[in-house]
Amino acid sequence: MPFIPHTEADVTEMLAAIGASDIEALFEEIPVELRVRSLAGIPAGLNEQQVMQLMYARARMDGRPLNFIGAGAYEHHIPAAVWAIVSRGEFYSAYTPYQAEASQGTLQTIYEYQSMITALTGAEVANASVYDGATAVAEACLMAVRANRKSTAGRVLLPRTLNPHYRAVAQASTGGQGLKLEEIPYVRERGQTELEALAPYAGQDVTALVIQQPNFFGVLEDVDALTDWAHARGALVIATVNPTSLALLKPPGLWGQRGADIVVGDGQPLGCPLSSGGPYFGFMATRMEFVRQMPGRIVGRTVDLDGRPGFTLTLQAREQHIRRGKATSNICTNQGLLMIAGTIYLAMMGAEGLERVASACMARTSELVAALARLPGVRTAFSGTRFHEAVLLIDRPVAPVLEALAARGIEGGFDLAECYPELGPALLVCATEARSAADIATYAAALGEVLQSAPAARKQA
Amino acid sequence: MPFIPHTEADVTEMLAAIGASDIEALFEEIPVELRVRSLAGIPAGLNEQQVMQLMYARARMDGRPLNFIGAGAYEHHIPAAVWAIVSRGEFYSAYTPYQAEASQGTLQTIYEYQSMITALTGAEVANASVYDGATAVAEACLMAVRANRKSTAGRVLLPRTLNPHYRAVAQASTGGQGLKLEEIPYVRERGQTELEALAPYAGQDVTALVIQQPNFFGVLEDVDALTDWAHARGALVIATVNPTSLALLKPPGLWGQRGADIVVGDGQPLGCPLSSGGPYFGFMATRMEFVRQMPGRIVGRTVDLDGRPGFTLTLQAREQHIRRGKATSNICTNQGLLMIAGTIYLAMMGAEGLERVASACMARTSELVAALARLPGVRTAFSGTRFHEAVLLIDRPVAPVLEALAARGIEGGFDLAECYPELGPALLVCATEARSAADIATYAAALGEVLQSAPAARKQA
Amino acid sequence: MTLPMCEPLVYEFGRAGRGARGQWPAPESNPPAVPAALRRARRAPLPEVSELDVVRHYTRLSQLNFSIDTHFYPLGSCTMKYNPRACNAAALLPEFLGRHPLASARHSQGFLECMYELQEMLKEVTGMRGVALTPMAGAHGEFAGVAMIRAYHRARGDLARNEIIVPTAAHGTNPATATMCGCVAREVGVGPDGDVDLAALAAAVGPKTAGIMLTNPSTLGIFERRITEVARIVHAAGGLLYYDGANLNAILGKVRPGDMEFDVLHMNLHKTFSTPHGGGGPGAGAVGVGPRLLPFMPLPVVAKSGAGEAARYRWQGEQDLPQSIGRLTGFNGNAGVLLRAYVYMRMLGREGMSRVGEYATLNSNYLLARLQQAGFVAAYPQRRASHEFILTLKALAQQQGVTAMDVAKRLLDLGFHAPTTYFPLLVPECLLIEPTETESKETLDAFVAAMAQILREAATEPDTVRGAPHTMPVRRLDDVRAARELDLAYRPPAP
Amino acid sequence: MTLPMCEPLVYEFGRAGRGARGQWPAPESNPPAVPAALRRARRAPLPEVSELDVVRHYTRLSQLNFSIDTHFYPLGSCTMKYNPRACNAAALLPEFLGRHPLASARHSQGFLECMYELQEMLKEVTGMRGVALTPMAGAHGEFAGVAMIRAYHRARGDLARNEIIVPTAAHGTNPATATMCGCVAREVGVGPDGDVDLAALAAAVGPKTAGIMLTNPSTLGIFERRITEVARIVHAAGGLLYYDGANLNAILGKVRPGDMEFDVLHMNLHKTFSTPHGGGGPGAGAVGVGPRLLPFMPLPVVAKSGAGEAARYRWQGEQDLPQSIGRLTGFNGNAGVLLRAYVYMRMLGREGMSRVGEYATLNSNYLLARLQQAGFVAAYPQRRASHEFILTLKALAQQQGVTAMDVAKRLLDLGFHAPTTYFPLLVPECLLIEPTETESKETLDAFVAAMAQILREAATEPDTVRGAPHTMPVRRLDDVRAARELDLAYRPPAP
């Protein structure tokens, strides 16, 4: 029996100690008519060798394409040391650090994480992660409703330039509590959120405005103006940011006159492999005055009986295990291990290293855009400054183009057809520091080939 | 500067403390005319990301062929936990456990290793590894000369069925000390060492006889008869064995009337990946009476000042750092980490698991031989019982056949042309528990194809 | 078992200008410009440390932790069992690790086949009709489940149903989830035998009842025997039944939530299917649904078309499930966790599944029996323990002034992680103990010996217990000060 | 820094019939038969333990160790510096890990290209003409080197040369190697300044001189200034010069053995090029040769033909090097170690190489200066320290009865690994200290503080030092008993 250490002698002795005739007797309280008769649908067990062979074969099916997709998950160099440490049993197989004295390793790491996230975002306090960037936005909307005592409308404005998956998750996650999420359009030429589009809300009760920087198109928003607009109208500002970009961009804590109120984002770029979509971690930070409205775990530094410093979970009265139905959120298990990876990643990179990563991302993306937009039938959609993503307009439907690229071992980007039909055939591409000049040339050559070999379906304006 | 933590301020302060003007001044004792002018032949440094990309590309060049080569290194399942633990910094980045109190982890693991190796071989004491199986044979020959006080000839008999690389290493390693290594032929039909071939040595001073079980052809030798022959003539017996096979085969400690005197082998099959040839580890065990003649480190259990059990390096007076020119060997750094992998592997498998591995190896090899010998132009060379290797005779030169198989993603075996020309075109194949029935079928089909597509060069008897 | 001493903060190893430069890309010769108004003015105060400092610091920090790989961890309701390293190795294969979540179908079939088979296996062990994998923890699965219950009632025009009934022993996430979904949690009590008070339940249900959330075995460590009756009452009132599958390991292969007439459940794959807890996460809270809730599953769900060699897999979206409650994650959930659970299930296989429940229950009942012999008091002595059980130390607290917390802390000194304390709330001074099936009899015996020692110490030298732990890197921490004088982030001294 | 307590032997977790069955192949339905006479009669007494037991036991054991990843390790002559994790990651790529050493040329080009470039880089940094990678440790490289020296003399018919001159400060492997090669080691002394006594050397050389083995900087931590003179004397007498490159890191990019007229050297790649020591190994002791010894290199050596895209790599054998001393390893040496060294060298690059020597020397001289200020006595105060230096505690031993060993053990309590003690043998009560370039000034300062504390303790509470360590899993061990009452393997109690 894999993973079960019992010998026959053990079982006999244990049953004797219990006073039961056999193991079946231990299930005597389960009504007989409910008992499982068979699990025929489950295949027979495999030993480790067999399962690894199976998984090698499955992995081989998926190959290792050259990736130019971003759209919320970004391929970065991850120092080998990060996962060598994260995989240590003492981090990997520990539980939530409820027993503080036996969990100082995890607790201190979280405290360091909180320190780094606040340093990066310019916020005052951070929690020890929520599930991902999307749920972080959703939790921030709910939190804003609690924090903004002046607003009763439960109305949160979401720009259309916010990641469409984040918008969907916010919708699904806040509908039950009756929040009203409303969409703000963007300026077609620049791909930026339209300040004028906010005009209709001028006199109204708005609870919060979400601002994504850089936005889903990779374009930089005019965050100061948007922040000040919101604050002037009593709305809170929820910043959703890419953590890598914060090495170069103004931290949300300094947006506008007063700074964003809640800062969230997906921590994936900080040391988490793409890994088919997860596990990543959502980060969340805010002003000290709102700390009791923030969901999730928080670690504080304190002292022990001898006065020596130590770390412990604190402000637990916000959480479900204490507050139950009145908790700030139902979140319990979070993304702790990934947050540890993020902490080690940030310690390795420091501000200067992260700045270099961010610069390299911007530079590679410019080069990619230049190389692709040079091809006949391809042009850029927006004129604003971009970070590490860009929207390209193609002279034919994107899906078959991406398929042809995939056949050449290239994942060419994210097709915007479904989420932004108004753009016509449009492709969101991304290049980070993990892409070399050679990679970019490979992509450009392949795309050139693909566009040449199949005729354009219809011309776009 | 990668891996160098010094800031400019640090350097300034440190130079001041030293009283040196600059770092160059620290090299003032090196004559100027000897100073390096340039290292132009060394490429510029790469960061981790770049070097990993380079290594990914290099690795891709080598691919992942389906492997049927053995010949001294064997592909086995390695439990994922083995290297997860071995890679822990506390094992991976520790030094030789000279400071016993700060090295109990390594020391106890070695003690457990010594326990397991003696359990497997039937010997009384084991050392904490030599470099590999080949050098273990060489060290055993030198040790036999020291241990066999009755013999003065320095003559060691090596069967031709001993791994030819081991013979070469023994030759190169013992020539300086004037050992005479002499070759014993084998019986052509059975691939076994010929007892009659030993007859000429009957009246002579023979220091030791080496016996490899299973031998290089995968054939089982008549170890009892050979051992007794040697002991009857005052020669010591050096057993060189495959550790996996010991789960099924009589342990050398029980060979013949008195058992082998020195037992060596390559520990690679115990948890060491093929890894292009190393690092593996050589194991070495002997009778208690010979322990002081054994080279290499040995750990003993003892007690501390409080009487509590603990582990320490012992019998160091045999070693070079104490005995210098009179040491049993010059070995210092050994293969410690691999030995730890072997220990964890053996703990995972236990005797029953190892027995299953050995059985599976034998079974897969029979199936492989049956599948290949069925092809026209292929037949088995020897009739004896085999473990997990077999010699096949092919009706044409082997090298181009292997190349054609390699082009099909199959490493088909080891060409015996160079080492055993007397066999004619002959191929040593191997299948362990890591090869499935499907793998064997793939090989048989490919070999059939290859043999059909190119004509036989010449017929063999 | 003594742990090493404290470790400075990572910042304290830093000096201006130091850094792990081997990890940094080369500086751009011609860096693209960020408009001044959007640019960062001053570098963030992150640590400036060498690569060796980082490795050494976090390696040493890790050693300050207890973990399954180093200690017995009998944490009730948390299922701290062996996390097979193979699951990790498989999830870390470069093809899976490097795969972008939005990769083309061509580069996804291997991953999706695993996900599809995982869905199918989970359906089989739970007896449900559909499974969605995307929720990222148990509580997230609960949210999905209750949202589906609400969507179901709404789809029928039944808008008044906003009450979720939870037993008093329920995990905190249950009422919290109800609230998050815009419902009201309504508690019903349990009888002296630990089973739900049926009369109270019958009185509680009605036209406002959206559903009931139950764990079975409950967090009291016992099986709700009249579950069929409970189901009948709730269904008759028009409500649906939610199964909190955090404890599914207790009944794996023995009884299936679907057969107990539950309409929806979540499973803590990080408990039952042994993916590691990682010091707080990640988890995976897949949900399963019966026929009523099939149209409402969260997006996306893996679908298969064709068979054998021609089989093709894809994520289903809104077009396929127009009544779905929507999307709950940025991509497809904690894929790496799901892969680990998949590998674990394939290793267990059909036979292994029921052994999990059997041996978890054997260990639990054995430990309970031995601890009772040693003088501890079971909260429900008349009942069979499931995979976990509750001790109540009320007498000890009253007579010796030694609390459940003191016993828990003293266990740390003796080399054991503490059991869950003070949960469920309704049992005073309780320890909730779950040994799991992967621990050996010798380990359980050693734990009994430690508990017996503590009982002796409570009588003879109670201060030893009350002052515990004595051998950890820190002694008991001042939680009150932690909450009052909030110190939540290191602020570097101004330069 | 307290380490955890002792851990039982793995056997003690075992029970008959237990086992990590998930690791075992299925039993063969029709197992092939082994003839009765060759069959094993009784299973070997190996532990019978569960997978969790194995993981937990060895994880806990590992925590009993000091290591570079957890502690400063100023072990002179051993070069314990940071082992970059990238080197490990690259060597563990599945293609390299799964590659059989006898694989076809088709499946070898990537690996061989790395090996070829490694040979070339090592030639460049040493100034030698050829490099062979196969020796598996420093001592193994020494063997190859001295065997080549012998082969050279023999090839010239110069059969009488069987003396190898070694300075008294030489590492034990030097004389031991001479013996293994059938030579006689002949010691020459060093002068009061630590340099070789040239007069003694001139007297020692002659027609029996095969060669001299030198480390430079020597194990006294100083550079042999009159190396050109030494070379002239030995060469004039017909001998060859062997460079023990264990300390090559000290002069990397500053001076090359080839330029100092050495004929042959080995390099401890596991020191200079930072492959991990693994608690005792594996290492790699590549050898480099000048023009005289080129024909004698050990087999095999990687050769390149063609260039650019058409480049092809292969192992050269006997046909290519008919005068070779032969084969020293079963395959091609410690390939995985060589890959790690290759990656490390590529990361350092041209500029990084000389920085290694520079900063190792800076750290060493700084530490020496600070320790002298703290009251410690340098063995060669007149000399510049190289990458390491020697303190002599003779006065402390005489005056306070506190030995170098006591100081070493006390350092463990204070969280530092001990320096090398009692080597080289010619300096009484010595500590050989090598900080390496990867340690920060803060770490060195903390070490100085600890040393200063010990000096104070030696004066005020010498028993604290003499009884150290106090906080390790064990106190000082009875080495005499270990050697007298040999207990070298666990024997399970008879059943």
Ligand SMILES: Cc1ncc(COP(=O)(O)O)c(C=O)c1O
């Ligand atoms: C009974 C029960 N329900 C729900 C949960 C919540 O699961 P999670 O922590 O994965 O969100 C837990 C675990 O903490 C639990 O024990």
Ligand SMILES: Cc1ncc(COP(=O)(O)O)c(C=O)c1O
């Ligand atoms: C100076 C010197 N020479 C030779 C050696 C031997 O090297 P190895 O231990 O790799 O055999 C060492 C290392 O121990 C050394 O320090």
